[in-house]
Amino acid sequence: MVGIVIISHSLKAAEGIKEIAQQMGREVPIVAVGGTEDGDLGTDPLAIKEAIESIGETDGVLLLVDLGSAVMNTQLAIDMLQDELQKRVVLCNAPILEGAVVAAVEAAMGHTLAQVKRAAEEAGQMEKLL
Amino acid sequence: MKVNRDQVVAMIEEMAAAMAQNKEYLTELDSAIGDADHGINMDRGFRKVLEKLPPVADKDIGTIFKNVAMSLISAVGGAAGPLYGTFFMQFGKIAAGKEELTASDIGAMLAAGLEGIKQRGKAVVGEKTMVDALEPAVEAYSAAADAGKDLVECLRAAVAAAEDGKKATIPLVAKKGRAHYLGERSVGHQDPGATSAELLLRAMLKVLES
Numbered sequence: 081m082v083g084i085v086i087i088s089h090s091l092k093a094a095e096g097i098k099e100i101a102q103q104m105g106r107e108v109p110i111v112a113v114g115g116t117e118d119g120d121l122g123t124d125p126l127a128i129k130e131a132i133e134s135i136g137e138t139d140g141v142l143l144l145v146d147l148g149s150a151v152m153n154t155q156l157a158i159d160m161l162q163d164e165l166q167k168r169v170v171l172c173n174a175p176i177l178e179g180a181v182v183a184a185v186e187a188a189m190g191h192t193l194a195q196v197k198r199a200a201e202e203a204g205q206m207e208k209l210l
Numbered sequence: 211m212k213v214n215r216d217q218v219v220a221m222i223e224e225m226a227a228a229m230a231q232n233k234e235y236l237t238e239l240d241s242a243i244g245d246a247d248h249g250i251n252m253d254r255g256f257r258k259v260l261e262k263l264p265p266v267a268d269k270d271i272g273t274i275f276k277n278v279a280m281s282l283i284s285a286v287g288g289a290a291g292p293l294y295g296t297f298f299m300q301f302g303k304i305a306a307g308k309e310e311l312t313a314s315d316i317g318a319m320l321a322a323g324l325e326g327i328k329q330r331g332k333a334v335v336g337e338k339t340m341v342d343a344l345e346p347a348v349e350a351y352s353a354a355a356d357a358g359k360d361l362v363e364c365l366r367a368a369v370a371a372a373e374d375g376k377k378a379t380i381p382l383v384a385k386k387g388r389a390h391y392l393g394e395r396s397v398g399h400q401d402p403g404a405t406s407a408e409l410l411l412r413a414m415l416k417v418l419e420s
């Protein structure tokens with residue numbers, strides 16, 4: 081099954097998003113990471129790297145980020161991964177909350193990393209005000 | 211003239227001192243067009259740099275700069291972390307195994323550092339970022355070197371160009387980073403990252419002038 085890492089400037093935000101997404105796929109491995117080493121708002125590439133490694137799934141890991149340095153620090157974390165894991169990790173251009181919810185649904189259905197990524201990215205175009 | 215390991219260590223300490231002294235100033239600049247944390251981020255990063263410096267201070271200069279990079283990457287927390295982390299990582303690559311640096315080594319380090327920042331952040335000159343200070347600085351350094359100037363004169367030219375580049379960010383509309391969210395409202399404010407970039411280069415120069 082594909083796993084998901086949620087990366088925010090705020091650990092609280094990451095954990096809250098994880099909680100919401102987890103309801104849609106109880107068995108999907110989801111990890112939340114956020115904040116600096118001293119607990120301020122920000123992102124820490126080493127913590128992101130550890131979060132990715134902690135998933136330990138073989139079908140791949142989808143990464144969802146909030147903004148700014150979260151993107152760059154996540155790219156840096158990917159660069160620091162072992163080659164073998166690096167190949168199974170993708171950063172996705174999706175809104176972090178909607179993307180996480182859709183990704184959890186897709187991952188729970190056993191879809192591939194590429195399918196989960198595409199679905200999460202399409203969540204950005206979903207009509208919210210029906 | 212060459213730069214030895216002790217001078218490199220002194221440069222790093224001087225950079226840390228500059229970030230501590232300008233913590234409030236950089237944060238104030240970032241409060242106008244960002245999230246009011248650039249000075250806090252840079253000071254936190256360089257405090258970590260100082261903490262991790264003693265065990266490597268007798269190693270080759272490449273190892274010293276790679277250590278600076280890892281400290282910044284792990285402790286800064288904002289966009290400046292991966293950017294300056296990459297900058298000093300490139301310094302470390304060029305200086306790998308070296309016990310002293312020539313003027314041309316430093317020129318190559320600055321150029322590689324800038325290239326690293328541009329690859330990581332995808333910014334070009336004119337987007338109101340640290341690249342606006344660093345790119346003219348690298349160009350001025352290499353022009354001075356081509357004209358046969360010595361190391362101190364090259365670095366002095368780089369600092370002067372960084373200062374002009376920093377000031378030139380004031381009328382720009384931000385296209386990268388947090389300030390980008392402000393659009394036109396970012397006009398009229400100096401970019402915090404361009405300001406810290408100039409301060410870091412100035413700290414290097416200060417050691418060579420003393």
Ligand SMILES: Nc1ncnc2c1ncn2[C@@H]1O[C@H](COP(=O)(O)OP(=O)(O)OP(=O)(O)O)[C@@H](O)[C@H]1O
Pocket residue numbers: 089122123147148149150240244245247248249251252287288289290291293327330331332333338339340341386387388389401402403404
């Ligand atoms: N993509 C980029 N390329 C080059 N420089 C950038 C980029 N994004 C931001 N910067 C620089 O970083 C400075 C801001 O650094 P700071 O440490 O405050 O990060 P931040 O913007 O608060 O990070 P975050 O994205 O976490 O909010 C800006 O003033 C700008 O010079």
Ligand SMILES: [Mg+2]
Pocket residue numbers: 240244245246247248288388
């Ligand atoms: Mg900031």
